Amino acid sequence: MFEAFVTLCLAAGGPCRVALLPGYGADTPSACMAALSERPPAVPEEAAGAPRCAPRPVADLSFTEIAPGVFAHRGAIAEPDAENRGDVANIAFVIGSEAVAVIDAGGSRAVGEAVYLAIRARTGLPIRALVLSHMHPDHVYGAAPLAEAGAEVVGRAGLARALADRAVSYAEGFGSRIGAPGFLGTALPRVDREVAERTGIDLGGRVLTLEAEPTAHTATDLIATDSATGVLFAGDLVFAEHAPALDGSLPGWQGVLGRLTARKAPLVVPGHGGPALPWPGGAAPLARYLDTLAADTRAALAAGSPLSEATRNIGVTEAAHWRLFDLYNARNATAAYTELEWE
Numbered sequence: 001m002f003e004a005f006v007t008l009c010l011a012a013g014g015p016c017r018v019a020l021l022p023g024y025g026a027d028t029p030s031a032c033m034a035a036l037s038e039r040p041p042a043v044p045e046e047a048a049g050a051p052r053c054a055p056r057p058v059a060d061l062s063f064t065e066i067a068p069g070v071f072a073h074r075g076a077i078a079e080p081d082a083e084n085r086g087d088v089a090n091i092a093f094v095i096g097s098e099a100v101a102v103i104d105a106g107g108s109r110a111v112g113e114a115v116y117l118a119i120r121a122r123t124g125l126p127i128r129a130l131v132l133s134h135m136h137p138d139h140v141y142g143a144a145p146l147a148e149a150g151a152e153v154v155g156r157a158g159l160a161r162a163l164a165d166r167a168v169s170y171a172e173g174f175g176s177r178i179g180a181p182g183f184l185g186t187a188l189p190r191v192d193r194e195v196a197e198r199t200g201i202d203l204g205g206r207v208l209t210l211e212a213e214p215t216a217h218t219a220t221d222l223i224a225t226d227s228a229t230g231v232l233f234a235g236d237l238v239f240a241e242h243a244p245a246l247d248g249s250l251p252g253w254q255g256v257l258g259r260l261t262a263r264k265a266p267l268v269v270p271g272h273g274g275p276a277l278p279w280p281g282g283a284a285p286l287a288r289y290l291d292t293l294a295a296d297t298r299a300a301l302a303a304g305s306p307l308s309e310a311t312r313n314i315g316v317t318e319a320a321h322w323r324l325f326d327l328y329n330a331r332n333a334t335a336a337y338t339e340l341e342w343e
């Protein structure tokens, strides 16, 4: 098979990377080139030179089949950097008899291109939907190549607005840590459809049910469940190994997690760690962390401890249980303190 590519450069002289342009896959280079001239692609603004066709490369992102037709990739437990290109969150896809759906897209266009290749290594079926579990950049920045491959980009109600509000801070914070060449061509996605309550995506022989959650990890959390296997795709409503990040509501998150853990599911794909964990046991460390955060925060507030002092103590007994703990716990403590202060 052949695919279309374009070279992206930060400036004349580089750094550069070769980007894949999904949507032009063909059996021969001439058919690929004909498709390019019939439907010229909207190339990223860093494009240097014209798109061209070349053999489809081997995907360099590993996915494990965790249940029949359900594939999951484990993102690095790390902050985004030049080496991992933002591949720091889990990604999954589900193959039905008629179509494919992807859940989350990784943290850069390069990762999204690798997701496309990993899917195409297993099936030529249309990629019908890309479900974004929430707004965070490590889950959404890889969306564009999957949208170009034909996927409808689906998120919870409020996602498009949340992304627009954070576009500058995500590019400056997350994007600049990856830098060029890894982040070249990366942009936040447009959201084609927002889910306010619940909807289903029929993939042929199986339906992916999407449910909007109240504010918990963030105000844009959306979960998915595969009807054929029962696998639950929780996004960052479930963290494992990687220190949790609170960017929504602590009591909200405790409530959502309590409700989800009362459900039956054979496996959960968390947003970080795993990538497949037993359910509900896979959520136990997170539930314990959130309970500790809440109890410590309420104790600090009851003792009249000021924010600066409280954030040095809240949650610290959890330190040994999580990677990247110091990067996240103090921020979580601040968020918990400022939220629970008004109870």
Ligand SMILES: [Zn+2]
Pocket: 134, 136, 217, 236, 245, 271
């Ligand atoms: Zn997140």
